[in-house]
Amino acid sequence: MLGGVLSAEHARWTSGERERAYRKEGKEGAEADQSPAEPKTADERSRACVSPLSIFTAAESSVRQRETCPKMMLKLVHFLGVLVCGSQAALQVSISLNKVELSVGESKFFICTAIGEPVRLEWYNPQGERIVPSKRMALHTESSRSRLIIYNAIIEDAGIYRCQATDGSGHTEEASVVLEIYQRLTFQDVESPQEFRYGETAEVVCDVISSPVPVVVWYYQDKEITEEHHSKFQVLANNNLQIHQVTKADEGVYRCEASVEARGEIDFVDIAVVVNVPPVLSVSQQSFNATADYQESVTFTCITSGSPDPVVTWHRKGQQLEPSEQYIFNRLEGGRSMLTIRNIRQGDGGTYSCKASNKAGSQEGELFLKVFVQPHITLLKNVTAVEGSAAMISCVAEGEPLPDISWRRAKDGQPFVDGDKSQDGRFEVRGRHGKSVLTISGVRLTDLGRFDCEALSRIGGHQKSMFLDIEYIPKFLTNHTIYYSWEGNPVNISCDVMSNPPATMLWRRERFTISAEGTANTRVHSTEGKSVLEVTPMSDRDFGRYNCTARNNIGVRYQEFILAQADVPSNPYSVRLSAVSQRLATVTFMKPDSHGGVPISYYLVQYKEVGSQDWRDVKSHSVQTTVVLTGLEPNTTYEVRVAAVNGKGQGEFSHTETFQTLPIREPSPPAVHGQRGMGKAYRLGLVKQDDGGMPIVEYIVKYKTDKEEQWMTKLVPGVNDFAMLQPLQWNTRYEVEITARNVKGLSEPTFYQFFMPQKPDITAESLFSGLGLGAVVGLGLGALLLLLVLVDVSCFFLRHCGLLMCITRTLCSKKTATSGKGKEIEEGKAAYLKLPLKEENGKESLKPDTIEIKVHSDNSIHTKPDDSKA
Template structure:
């Protein structure tokens, strides 16, 4: 029993060892065999035994099988055909009596082919595009479309795949331009081919411009850029058509000729510039009008004239430019204002549209006149200088000092159009006939110096230029002031002077003491005769009246009064007066004024009666005749009444 169990255990071990040695495998270089190629299957039994082959359940042909050794066998597929595809099984009858097999499937395929499928298509933008993919291959081939490595799944809409695997793009745009990939794959196998198909979308050219009219002003520094925006596929070529009068040697283009640069623009560059964009589809043009204007220029017949006052002048101005500028004459004033010269009949006017005329030139006409050329292209001006004698100063005032007079101008001087270089200052006292004068620079203070204090002067001045001297200002009467610190002269009012007998008195007033109180007044007087000696006396500082005694009757006197303080004496206040012959006085016992009046009345009545009596008896008239008629009714012979008249009647 124990031996039987041992034998059974050994058999089991041997059986297990036999199964492990009988492990089988089929080895081949590739499971997928291309049609027409050769393939080999190697069967390794893993132990010795009898090996055989079957295909799809039937024994393989002997010429296909080749025994390698007791443990392996080969099966050859030569010039593979589609029917060679199938399941191949390797059987092994092991020497141990064990049987085993191994199954392996072989795929035979014909590689996908795209035949004469076009790899390039051109379409016109807006058309419907059809992209074909003609695929052959075995077994069944699946077709997929890709763009930019992404599959196209659209079955409807603008881009869709048709049943014959073609790709249709409706209303194609330039965005559809690019590479499309047609992938042909053997169904359920990792066998595929791809064909890249290029799609080009052609677009007719368009030429556009930003400005239909380009405005430029001719000049050496002026450069004009004409731009043409061009689109189209393929990229259009650009051709420029320019005016015949333009000089193309001054042209520059950018790389694609979409920009034309004209340097140093001149008037002859004016005209139409046509940009034409052309590709194989069509051509398109756009036109730019270059409007070249010329900056206006003004030219004078003469730029400066020196004219004496009272004369006349004329200056012509010619202007040019494009468009033709308008001409205008203006007067430039000192404060930079412009006064337009009208084309009227005035003394200063413009004639014939370009000639400046000034009649009877005055100092105020001097200065700058500008001829202005005005146009849309800009403005230009040229100045004409009129120079004449300076004018007489007006609104002049004078401020006196102790020894000087300072002129102040209330209005600007009229220089006549050229700078004032000098001033002629003149002065004289009331007793002088001739003027004293001094010429100073125009930059010097307008001051007359070296005058005497407390003196009345007539002063004036005149401006002077390189052409000549203008008129003198109106005479000013000024009185110089006293020396600083000294008192002003006393004030004597002649109308307040009184003569009583041989005595003369007059009030004394002091307006300004100076910088120190009055110490005393010095009064001196004499007969107003040649070589008469002065009589002099001092009065206290508080004196208000001057009294002179013991004067000669029927005599003219001259008196001078000076005020004195610690700084000095003032100028003298002068006065002339007369002491008349005294009138004899009546005695107290004589007739009074009433008696004299009565005597005069009596004398008057006597004379009146005498005259009336003479009239009565001589000419039958007068008061006595009137009374006689009224009282006595007596009619004097020869007398005619009013009622009787002269015998005439108005009737």
């Protein structure tokens, strides 16, 4: 490889260059022809064996220096001799850079290259310590090449770094690089703005670093601060600017400029200087008076100044006051701060402070509020006493002047004052210095309730209430202790208790406690003050005595219940028939003497025709002892009997009674009431009476004027409940005769008279006054609808648009389909209509109830009965 390089270099020379080199270097070539002395020792031979790289470098240098060809050939021969003299290769180390300048914070890398056969490449820092990889220094080594990386350089990293190569025999070679590190101009955490207190000596901080040390110059209002400003400004040794007795006039922007002449580096920072003036506070009025509980308000005022504007806070008893419904804060121009205390109360009296604060300091001012207090009850608590014991109720009140205290029982208004004692000696009052004690001896349940304490003085009064609670042993609320049931029928045994505090309740059966979960045939359902034992008797052993125990911390009580076997009721008696007609009869009876222990559910009334075996049943409504029988046949004899039914079952029937319905006859005269109709009409209301056992077919209404002899007749169907008589004459009295008719005949007539008034004046006002609101609205809507129809018709003929035009077009589009249907009729296809048949009296009862009307193409009509129901 080396030979190839040398051959290439040799080929570059031209023959002319070689001739000139020979002529110029002839003498040197002759000297070079002399053979060197043979090394005698091993060390000499080692020193005589020159590195191939050195020879190659020399060869390159010779080429560049245009050595003569003979001299170059001699050196090549010498190089080959060195190669022959020994097989070992000498180490040579080089670093990519010799000297480097680096600023603080920058990063750099260096490459170390070794020629030969190194087995180890190592770097050493300026302190001579071998470098190992770290966060700021990294090493990357590959056989004969190693790279050292320095991250974020610092001043301490400056110095000489060495790269050392070691071969297999332990021989070492090294190279070095000089690293110089300098600090750029850097302003360290310079704050802006910088604030100072008025009148103090201010030091404006400008911390700047560099290497070498920078020159710092200060500027204010675009002018350099020099020695002539020494009385006010002074640049300190640490480059900070000192301002003597700083004032508001010294506020502004100061420039700190730093430079390094050696590098021509310059930089600056602007710093705002703020001068804070301590607050000054004054109070125009220091003392205020108010009366508590009269919704009065007081306003305190503080006047403050300072820079920055002071923050004003209000304090009381060491605590800062916060805005609320009672405390209202306001701040006006001119530094006026106000605190308004609303709805002043007794506890609002005392000293208040106004505190003005800013960055330069704080100042306080005090104000005093004196509160005149009306009587106020401060202590009155609810009291709990045990029935039969004594209760003491205390009431404490304050005020200026000290109030007098009295008591009143709320439920009856009974007063109790100091020194009094009730007639029964159980209530007594003792009090002094704003405190009163009401003592109740032998507390009873009737004492339970509210008591009022009232404190009075010449300023006013105050009343407060308390509640006297009484604890007592459980008391059972019901004497219902016997319950009835039967096997398989569940029954609820209820144990109701009143107690204070609430009692715990449990059930016992023959000295055994029934658990809350119950047993196979018992369950317990409990709520406060009530426990229900659900028992489902399965045998005779489940009937008997059950015990309910109620217990609280005052005492314990017991109540015994009996579960007895129930029976069916006994029979009702005194069965009577009343209001018997052709179709109806009313049955009345007396309740049975015994309900069997279970409440009666209803009564069963049975009736049948004499001689028949089929009884028909009618149930009473709930437990009413009156039952109406309907649907009876006229002139028929019936038998009736009554039995009571309870949960256990049906009891025995009563004695059988016999009655006969009335035969069919003419109806009773109808009842009539009248009401004037609209205009010349009169409305007769018809109230049906006894129809005689058959439906009323019609009412025959005859009427005439009192001056005429001839009657006019009007027939009204029996299903109607009124008859309208019209037209009638104005200012005329009429006589009316009404008769009801059934299939049996006519009733006796009912006579009625009425008077038609004079003809009213027809005016616009009277016309509309006779109409109701609905009629007026209807007329208005009708007029509006008519107007819309006229507009639509006009649009149809003039504009060919509108609703009528849309309908016309739709009908025309269906003309083909309509023509097809007409053709079917012409061809003889029939159309059928079904109409109901009616009797002469108007009832739809004839069968078949419809007929078919068949329309043929020749317009002839044929009818036939509908036999679909035959």
